Amino acid sequence: MRELYDGIEITEEMFESLDYDERLSEEGGYTNYSYWKSTFRTFFKSRLSIFLMLLILLLVSFSFVYPLVSKTDPNQVTLDMEDWNAKSSPEHWFGTDGLGRDIWARTWYGTRNSLLLALTIALVEVGVGSIVGAFWGYVRKMDAIMIELYNIITNVPSTVYLVLLSYIMKPSFTTIVIALASRGWISEAKFMRNKILTLRESEYNVASQCLGTPLVRIVSKNIIPHLVSLIIMEAALTIPYSIGSEVFLGFIGLGLPLDMVTLGNMVNQGRANFMLYPYQMLYPTSVLCLITMSFYLVGNRFADASDPKNHL
Template identity: 30%
Template structure:
């Protein structure tokens, strides 16, 4: 308090001396580094995903061989300096096949996440905001969700030939209902907000209301859901390839590598072990990234300094 304030006090009353700050003020770090320090789960998951993407892109430069080259005289060799992960029943280098297999799994995971999110977003927006279309669209989505996604994907693959594109299509169709129901639930809560009522009262057309007021508020939960779809799609692709309904054997993927080694699991477990480890690490990384994004984008769970 200043001297003028102290002089105005009644006789016998003294002003308290202002207390000094014992601890210096905490300044939250800004920028990308500060965001990653506040969200270590995103940092760990993003690093592992980026590492797998780099492995898939630069596989030809990581001391790999032709993943389809056959060498029957060198079949089922143990891991060694020549075959880092061993060789399979046809003498193919498992290390090379696992690294090239990352391309298939990541391509399927990212493609399914993008396609399913885009289509499900459109369906959810229309169904959630337009009441007439809601009853029809959601009954179709409920019927599709009544079938397990893996069975629906197997049924769709049975109608087509094995290829990466058909695998992406089959898994995308199975994942669309879950995305559409998520978006619809968000839209149902948003369309009752006062600012939406004000936009309707002012004569704003429905497409503009959806684009300006509804769509931006659905992107955060949709982004988190997309990461889980990516992880689920990679697992589903591995299952399809493992049972022979996914990518053809000539294309190395983690699923068909494990399928080829299951007959020798008890005597040559490394044939299944290495692709399974890469698949598990990739799925874990994507799930960690999704959990971190959920905590960072949800204001009720975000960490405040």
């Protein structure tokens, strides 16, 4: 067989016969898409996201490393009146308080304790809420009990609830965790339940069920990627809210014990002397604002990046 195409002679020797394989024919639409790779690529495209992430890593790492290497006792009281309410100096970078305690050391010890408190509350609140919400979304029989429980807990004003629980229990780290997490988990569960109900009835999940796709694969491929962004968002919002709640409870005298150094206690102690020694409140407040704002912004941006709809 010889033909001419634009003056070129076509012969059979120019072609190579390929064997047909049914398994390989299904790879026509294959893509090397990776959910987490696309998420991080989208997140780190923004310089602001990189800056905020580095700021969080710097603050968190320094707050945990400094207490390990520092020889300064944050609760050490000096009897020398000249060291009381001292301004910033090479010996005391943030100055001292009314008892001569170093505010620089107390700030980073307090940051570590406040972060531990906030991370514990976020882990309990969002973790329990997500698990309960997943069961709530798939087991319709739970609606009657869970909706009544949700209405009972959320109809009680949060301030009244926190004050009553703090009065009943002895002020401590565990008390604050229970007070905040015991109320927040039900809201997280309701939020996750509503989202899971929406995802269950979506077209691609119905099609997967009709095709006989295993439930584990449906959950891992069709549902979890859509919930990761929500979980990260809720956890990012819980951390600054928890620190703020600890500051509020300390303001009304129901927070952590005064001998425990936290940003909340430092802000409340500095507030009493703000007119005479404003730096005693401004330094801890500045660190508190940096932590809450950076966690909130990073959480929002990472939540957007982890949404599969924003992946290219």
